[in-house]
Amino acid sequence: MRKMINENFIGACREFLQPEQIMLNAPMSEHTTFQIGGPADCLIKPANLEETQKILQLVQEYELPLTFVGNGSNMLVSDKGIRGVVVNFADTISSIAVDGTKMTVGAGALLKDVAEAAAQHSLAGMEFACGIPGSIGGAVFMNAGAYGGETKNVVKAVKAVTRAGEIKTYSLEELELGYRHSIFQTNGEAIVEVELELVPGSEAEIRAGIADFTQRRESKQPLEMPSAGSTFKRPEGYFAGTLIDQTGLKGLSVGGAQVSTKHAGFVVNKGGATAADVLNLIREVQKRVKEAHGVELQPEVRLIGEK
Structure with a gap:
């Protein structure tokens, strides 16, 4: 049975939020890079730290389920959607401040914008993230990495809000x-x-690195189609995409979901894919790779929402 959002909770939120910050029955297909997902009971976009604190305090007071979403990459939302409250930091808490080699970045800031700001200030270390389709908050959450770089190599500290609305560093x-x-x-x-700690560098060299990573990503990854990024974690001693390719699964489809013909490590939405399509395709890929190579692939994509 679908749990409806508490009207008193909505009323309390409307006392300090603008109408456009609160969306009821928000289709998550519009808030994820996969462009898949049923409705969230209530999606809220806080504009600052104080609003976030108040929202979380109210969520706890009304005992509502809570989900956090950044840019909506690296996640697959179920076709039934998400019950309770979704707090979405995309394009709201996204400020970027630079002080010497330190960058202070709002959780919703896109990684490509953080990498660009670092380049503008001749700060090296963020180049690896230039093409990851997520936010800095999501990068910390998953310890995102690419091309030999990892989020943990540049993070110095993180400010968070607890479920009780308290600030913790x-x-x-x-x-x-x-x-x-x-x-x-x-x-x-x-x-x-x-809070990021980077190192001084040559802007020309930093931009050359960004250009190199961008060219490699664009030539190898299916960026022209909706996806959640890399679908599977890297199994020890192997590459997921290589195993899938060697199993002959490029182009394998279930409904609107397809193993990319460009990079087998990506499941893409070729049009009208449901979460069920993606899950069934993931299971089929896991089964066939296990049969062919004896390796169990684990999804890197987060599965969220009502089952």
Whole structure:
């Protein structure tokens, strides 16, 4: 049975939020890079730290389910949608401030914008993230990485809001950053601000690095089609895309979901794909790769929403 949002909660939110910040029955297909997903009961876009605190306090007071979303990459939302409250930091809390080699970045800032700001200030270290289709908050949440770089290599501290609405600051050591893992995957807190420590460099060399990574990404990845990024985690000693390709699965489709013909490590939405299509395709790929190579692929994409 679908759980409807509490009207008193909505009324309390309307006391300090603008109407456009609160969306009821918001289709998550419009808020994810996969362009898949049923409606969220209530999607809220806080504009600052204080609003985030108030929202989380109300969510706790009314005992509502809570989900955090950044740019909506690296996630697959179920066809039934998400019950309760979705707090969306995309394009709201996204300021970028530079002070020497330190960057203070709002959780909703896109990685490509952070990499560009670093380049403008001749700061090296963010080049690896230039093409990752996510926010800095999402990058911390998953410890995103690419081309030999990792989020944990540039993060100095993270400011978060607890479920009780309290502000908490984590040092790098406290973040438990590992392969596609952080403490936020278990503590349920909201990442609101990230402090980065970069190193001085040559702007020309930094931009050359960004151009190189961009060219490699554009030539190899299916950026022209909706996806959630890399679908599977890298199995130890292997590359997921290579295993899938060697199993002859490029182009394999279930409904509107397809193993990319450009890069087998990506499942793409070729048009009208449902979450069920994607899940069934993922299971089929896992089954066939296990049969062919004895390797169990694990999804890197987060599966969220009502089952």
